Amino acid sequence: MAWHCNGITNQEMVEKLKNAGIIGSDKAEEAMLRIDRGKYCHEVDPYLDRPRKIGYNVTISAPHMHAYALTMMTEQLSRRGAHALDVGSGSGYLTSCMAHMVGPGGLVVGLEHIPELVERSRKNVEQDRPDLVRDGRIKFVVGDGRLGYEADGPYDAIHVGAAADTLPQTLVNQLAPGGRLLCPVVAVQGFQRYQDFVQVDKNQDGSITTKNLMQVMYVPLTDAKAQLGENN
Ligand SMILES: C[S@@+](CC[C@H](N)C(=O)[O-])C[C@H]1O[C@@H](n2cnc3c(N)ncnc32)[C@H](O)[C@@H]1O
Known part of the structure; x- marks a missing residue:
């Protein structure tokens, strides 16, 4: 599926993702059209449909x-004054798309443990959509995503961009009733190790409903030293 969605331009990439049925809501489409991936991914051919080094x-x-x-967070991000958290915000691209979707009265926090990436993500947004910074609906914070960011919670939507060993209960706790968490979680079956993309919905009574959406492959949600190879 992925290789069909390569684009030469941002618009071509988005059109192909829509035609392939991967973009499933008008709001997600609009956000991806209005946020230019090329301003967050500084490699050549930023509109290829594959992960790229940052x-x-x-x-x-x-x-x-x-x-x-x-697409899967559209309803939650469209609520009036929605609060959302993007754990492992990296380049800031997805955080910006989420900020576009929550609108001027909402707030999206990008939480990332590498200070240099946070600095760069701030610059990326400034160059792409300074209005998101000016009206205060986006902010980037340095911190351990496994702890979440209680200060601006509870959240209508939480996205985790790195794979957790187990479902992070601290993040589930920071979901608002009616909120949705999307998180890659490591699964082990016999000798096989893979990752499920898990959707967690918090019901109005505080109980949760979980669903494995598909198998994925993400970098680990870990500590900064391990990620940078400084543990030896
Ligand atoms: C696959 S990247 C996704 C980045 C972002 N969604 C994007 O597309 O640019 C995963 C990110 O999670 C960050 N990360 C990993 N473990 C983390 C942790 N414990 N706390 C915060 N960020 C973490 C990494 O530094 C990296 O930027």
């Missing part, structure tokens, strides 16, 4: 995963 041993995720996640 330094610090990590990647900006593939456009089809962003398209899918934005």
Whole structure:
């Protein structure tokens, strides 16, 4: 599926993702048209549908995963004054798409543990959509995503861009009733190790409903030293 969605331009990439049925809502489509991936991915051919290096041993995720996640969070991000959290915000691309979707009264927090990436993501947004910064609906914070960011919660939507060993209960706790969490989670079956993209919905009574959406491949949600190979 992914290789069909390569684009020469942002618009071509989005059109192909829509035609392939991966973008499934008008709001997700509009966000991906209005946020230029080329301003967040500084490699040649930024509109290829695959993960690309952004330094610090990590990647900006593939456009089809962003398209899918934005589609699955459309209802939650469209609520008036929605609050959302993007854990492992990396380049800031998805955080910006989410900020476009929540509108001027909402707030999206990008939480990332590599300070240099946070600095770069701020610059990326400034160059692409300074209005998102000016009206205060986007902010980037340095911190361990496994702890979430309680200060601006509870959240209508939480996206995790790196794979957790187990479902992070702290993040589930920071979901508002009616909120949705999307998180890659490691699964083990016999000798096989893979990742499920897990959707967690918090019901109005506080109980949760989980669903495995598909198998995925993300970098690990880990500590900064391990990611940078500084543990030895
Ligand atoms: C696949 S990248 C996704 C980045 C972002 N969604 C994008 O597309 O640019 C995963 C990100 O998670 C970050 N990360 C990994 N473990 C983390 C942790 N414990 N806390 C915060 N960020 C973390 C990495 O530094 C990396 O930027």
